[in-house]
Amino acid sequence: MEKPKKKQVLLFHCVEAEELALKVAAQSDLIQLQSINWRSFDDGFPNLFINNAQDIRGHHVAFLASFSSPAVIFEQLSVIYALPRLFTASFTLVLPFFPTGSFERMEEEGDVATAFTLARMLSSVPISRGGPTSLVVYDIHALQERFYFGDTLLPLFETGIPLLKQRLHQLPESDKIVVAFPDDGAWKRFHKLLDHFPMVVCTKVREGDKRIVRLKEGDCAGCHVVIVDDLVQSGGTLIECQKVLAAHGAAKVSAYVTHAVFPKRSWERFLHKNDGAEKAFTYFWTTDSCPHTVKAIGNKAPFEVLSLAGSIADALQI
């Protein structure tokens, strides 16, 4: 079957995702960066202007968003609601990290699912000439969140795991790689994508008031174990996993998460200190889905940032 012709895409972006947008545009001649004036009125509300709005008519248009905090949602949403109505041929919203819903549990009537709020706000993006808006999200935290979106949106669920696999292939052959999942949730999400690696699954067991991480299945003695999860918040779970794996004889422990949320600079406790002390994590791989963390981390060991730019550029061709 002949593949559909490649299309030219005009890429707008929010302020905090500028670096990633530049990388995406650099991936392909077909992707062209566009600009928006982001200002504020005195009362704090946004004063926005889409440059060259008339010239985007008839073109495929995309917006690279980043909702790192509730405060930046409204201004980006205003642009997201405006772009499809400018006679674009199609509209794609790229939101690498879909926040909310990573802590919350609907446990009793009265719990408010903010993931639902966000999905609802996105579901009312106007349709464009190209039909419903495509929504590109990487490694969505709760698998059921895919059902939160109405029919006006076409969610495209991508994953950062191929970037990890590519990176693992670059490691010395002598490293015996074993993939570890910190809990059943992570196993459910990722085991199929990583099934050619031996696996270890951890689990959290309740002992009185405390919750302790234990090894549930698998063997890691003498191996380079890579803990895989979709995101990290403050990192407590990862640190506990690392201890358990080291106790079971792992030669090296590394970690991969697609989204490095790390509120309040909690990534600092993972840094390699120059005092020659033993390194807990050999590598800590993450993507550039969370721009504030990526800016702060830079290239400080053990962190390595694997960019989503190539993957996003490909997704824009869908």
Place this chain on the structure above:
Amino acid sequence: MSAVSPSPSLLLASTKPSNETHKTIITPIIKKPTIPTIQCEFRSFENNSSSYQNLIADSSNRIHIIFKPPSSSLLTTASSMDLSIKHSKRVCLFYCSEMKDLAERIASASDSIELRGITWRTFEDGFPNLFISNAHGICGQRVAFLASFSSPGVIFEQLSIIYALPKLFVSSFTLVLPFFPTGTFERMEEEGDVATAFTLARILSNIPISRGGPTSLVIFDIHALQERFYFGDNILPCFESGIPLLLNRLQKLPDSDNIAIAFPDDGAWKRFHKQLQHFPTIVCIKVREGDQRIVRLKEGDPKGRHVVIVDDLVQSGGTLLECQKVLANHGATKISAYVTHGIFPNSTWERFKHDAGGNPENGMTYFWITDSCPRTVKQVENKSPFEVLSLAAPIAAALQV
């Protein structure tokens, strides 16, 4: 006033509502509190419910009914004389943190409005962690939420509650948003301008419908009259005005017969002249002179008058200050201002001084705002010339619609 109970001429006749067949028994129980009170118990044979009516005699011996309806039964109506009891429907009122004061005032303005609580916390990543207390208890109830979008940052958490409440099997849902922000500065002048008023209207139009149908949305003095058309069919916008509060206040002024109303521009005149037509009117206008825009008098005469400048909102106050100068130059003896929404970003309310009986060019006699913008209200409370006129009563009334 003596503590002895007056000979009660019970104005309450035992009239039966036309559609009910039960008998009412009136049993006067005469107590001796500091204010003479007569307590009557009405009992209905049919459902054995009772409703208490406290009758209080004041110094002029008129009797005021303070009506406390029972929680679920049909309300008995009573006819006659000064007494009018409305069928009031119970409303559970939730509110955002910054509107707590106004919510409390609304609840005290009406017996049928009950305040409810929400726990507003944040997760480590900055996103909201919210809990609606006693969610089961609002099943089958009329529910309302008092919102305030004073900045973009507070919208998401309130929106989460607004999207969640209608789905808790409430019998109806009303969103009270006294001040609808955005759209006060923006002009759609060329392709590329982004109308954030449209964004907000769209977000609100997506509120899930409840058992009571579309959500009612109560807004006071919406800035752009055309914004009323921005809302989809799942929302029933209810556009109210704060002007009745101003009229009420003006009546109580000692110089109430010497008031003239001034509009800072044609927009304000369009919005308000019908509600204020029995006052002499002055209209100002902004004229371009080179690069500058100057306020001039267009029609009307301020001479010798206490002029009240009326507009829907004030931002930093530049326009009002200019109007004030023009009106003073044309002979106004006192100048006051009324705006429904006192936005005043960056403490710009400080530019408005009290005239302290002196020259109207240097200060205002009164500056009235409502409590639609709670952050400003906190700052200007008890600072002349500011006076806050509360929207509590009109909101309580709107919740009964």
